[in-house]
Amino acid sequence: MKKKLYSYKNSGVNISLGNKFVKHVGKLTKKNVKKTNNTIGSFSSLYDISALNIKNPVIVSCTDGVGTKLELSDKYNQLTTIGIDLVAMCVNDLIVQGARPLFFLDYIAVEKIKLSKLKKILSGILRGCKLSNCELVGGETAEMPGIYKKNKFDLAGFCTGIVSKKNILKKDNVKNGDIILAIPSTGIHSNGYSLIRNILKKNVLPVKIKKELIRPTKIYVNEILNLCKKNLIHSAANITGGGIVENIIRSVPNNLTANIDLSKIKVKKIFSWLKSKNISDNEMLRTFNCGVGFCLIIEKKNYKKIKKYFTNSFLPYEIGFISKDNIRLKLYNKLKWQK
Numbered sequence: 001m002k003k004k005l006y007s008y009k010n011s012g013v014n015i016s017l018g019n020k021f022v023k024h025v026g027k028l029t030k031k032n033v034k035k036t037n038n039t040i041g042s043f044s045s046l047y048d049i050s051a052l053n054i055k056n057p058v059i060v061s062c063t064d065g066v067g068t069k070l071e072l073s074d075k076y077n078q079l080t081t082i083g084i085d086l087v088a089m090c091v092n093d094l095i096v097q098g099a100r101p102l103f104f105l106d107y108i109a110v111e112k113i114k115l116s117k118l119k120k121i122l123s124g125i126l127r128g129c130k131l132s133n134c135e136l137v138g139g140e141t142a143e144m145p146g147i148y149k150k151n152k153f154d155l156a157g158f159c160t161g162i163v164s165k166k167n168i169l170k171k172d173n174v175k176n177g178d179i180i181l182a183i184p185s186t187g188i189h190s191n192g193y194s195l196i197r198n199i200l201k202k203n204v205l206p207v208k209i210k211k212e213l214i215r216p217t218k219i220y221v222n223e224i225l226n227l228c229k230k231n232l233i234h235s236a237a238n239i240t241g242g243g244i245v246e247n248i249i250r251s252v253p254n255n256l257t258a259n260i261d262l263s264k265i266k267v268k269k270i271f272s273w274l275k276s277k278n279i280s281d282n283e284m285l286r287t288f289n290c291g292v293g294f295c296l297i298i299e300k301k302n303y304k305k306i307k308k309y310f311t312n313s314f315l316p317y318e319i320g321f322i323s324k325d326n327i328r329l330k331l332y333n334k335l336k337w338q339k
Contacts, residue, residue, distance in 0.1 A: 012145030017113045021141055024119065028126060029136050045137035047103050049162060056165040060099035063158045064089035068193040070155065073214055079117060081216040082155070083124020084131070085190045088217035090159035091132040092238045092294065095224040096251070098169040099161035101134035107156040108141045111148035121155070124216075132221040134159065171251050173234040179300045180248065180258060180320035184313065185293030187270050189217040191241045192287040199277045212270040218314065220294050226309050227296070235297040239289040246286065248295055249328045257325035263333035264319045267291045272338040281335060290335060297322065 008015060026040035049057065066085045073082040083106075091101045106125055108118065118141065129136050148154070188196070196213065205213075227233050237244075237251040244260065252258045268291040275284055284290060296316060298306060307315060323330075 012112065013143045014113055017115065018141055018143060021113065021115060021118050024115075025122060025136075025139070028122070040138060042138070045103065045105065047135075047137060047160075049102070052162065054162060054164050057162050058099075058165050058168060060094055060097055060161045060163060061159065062090050062093045063156060064093065065154070065156045066190045068197060069188075069190050069214075070153065071197060072193065074151075074153075076210065076214055078214045079120035080124050081214065083121050083126070084128040084216040084219070085124075086155050086157040087125060087128025087132060087134075087159070088219045089190055089240065090157045091128075091134065091161075091219060091221050092217070092240075094159055094161040095221055095228075096169065096236045096238050097163060098167050098225075098228045098233075098236075099163040100225055101132050101159055101161045101221060103135045103137040103160055104129050105137060105158040106139035107158070108139070108153065109144055109148065109155075110142070110153040111145055111150055113141070113143050117153075125157075128219065131219045134161075167228060169228070169233060169236055171235050171253050174252055174256060174297050174322055175234065175299070176256060176322055176324045177300070178234055178297050178322040179303065179318050180260065180322070181296040181298060181303070181306070181316040182244075182265060182292040182319045183220065183223075183294040183296065183310070183316045184218075184266065185239070185268070185289045185291055186218040187212050187215040187268060189240070189289055189293060191289070195279075195287055196274065199274065203277060206273075209270060209273055212268075218293050220314075223309050223314070224294070227306060230305070232302045232306050233296055233298055237295040237297075239292050239294060241287075243285045243288055243290065244292050244295065245329060245331070251295070251297060252322065252328070254328070255324065257323045257327050257330055258320060259323055259330045259332065260320040261332045262335045264317070265291055265335060266317070267335055267337060269338050275337050284335070292319070295319075 022041045073079055094101050235251040237247045239247050248258045271290050
C-alpha cells in the first residue's frame with residue numbers, strides 16, 4: 001500500500017494561492033508606493049521621510065482591529081467596506097496626537113484563502129488609505145486551518161505617522177475655560193458589535209437598521225490635520241471603545257475636569273433603536289459613541305474658524321467645557337433618545 005505523501009497544501013495551507021494574492025496586492029499598490037526600492041512581498045517595507053522636511057520629526061505608531069463587526073460584514077456580504085473601518089480605527093488614533101499618517105500595513109488571518117473575499121477586503125483597505133492620504137506598503141496574509149473555524153477570519157492594521165515635536169497635540173495644552181466640541185460619527189463605527197450581535201439573536205432586524213450596522217467608520221484625517229496646521233486644537237479624542245465617558249478624560253490633564261452636557265449630544269437613530277432593546281444609559285455611553293465620533297478641545301474664540309473646515313454632515317458642535325476641579329469627568333442631564 002502506497003504511503004500518503006504529506007504536503008503543506010493537503011494540510012490546509014495553499015502557498016500558491018497566497019502568492020497570487022500577494023501579486024494582486026503588488027499590482028494595485030505599485031503606483032501608490034513612493035520610489036524607495038519598496039516592493040510588496042519584500043521582507044520588510046521602506047519609506048523615505050527625508051523629503052518631508054519636518055523639523056524635529058517624531059514617529060507615531062498604532063495598531064487596531066475592527067472587532068466582531070467582521071461577523072456582520074461577512075454575514076451581509078459587505079466586505080468591501082470593512083477595510084475602510086480597519087484603516088479608520090488606526091489613522092483616527094494617530095491624528096489625536098496631530099500626526100500625519102504615512103503608511104499602513106495589514107494582517108489578514110483566515111481559515112482558508114478565498115481570493116474573491118480577500119480582494120474585497122483589500123479594496124476597502126486601499127480606499128481607506130486613499131481617504132487618509134497614506135500608503136499601503138505591506139502586510140501579512142496567514143492561512144491558519146485549525147485555529148479559525150470554517151470561513152472565519154480576522155483583521156489587524158498597523159499605521160505609522162509623523163509630526164514635528166513642537167506640534168504634538170498634548171493634553172497639557174488644555175486650559176481651564178476651553179470648550180469641548182463633538183464631531184458626528186457616521187454611526188456605530190467599529191465598537192460594541194459583540195453587544196449588538198447578542199441583541200440580534202432575539203430581535204428582528206429592520207432593513208434600514210441593517211444598513212446602519214455596516215456603515216463604515218468616518219475617517220477624520222483631512223479635517224483634523226487642517227486644523228492642526230492652523231494651531232486651532234488644544235487636544236483631541238477618538239471616541240471608540242469606552243465611548244465618550246472613557247475617552248475624553250484621556251485627553252484632559254489630571255488637574256482639570258471635562259464637563260459634558262449629555263442633552264446636547266445629537267444621538268443618531270441607530271443608537272435609539274439599540275437603547276430600545278433594554279440597554280441602560282450608562283451601558284450605552286460606555287459601549288457606543290452614541291453619535292459622537294471624535295472630540296476636540298479648543299479655545300472658545302476659535303469655534304467659528306473651526307467650523308469652516310467641515311461639511312454640514314460633520315459640523316462640530318459644543319457639548320461641554322473644561323473647568324478646574326479634582327473630578328476627571330462631570331456629566332449633566334440625560335441623552336435625548338429619538339423615538
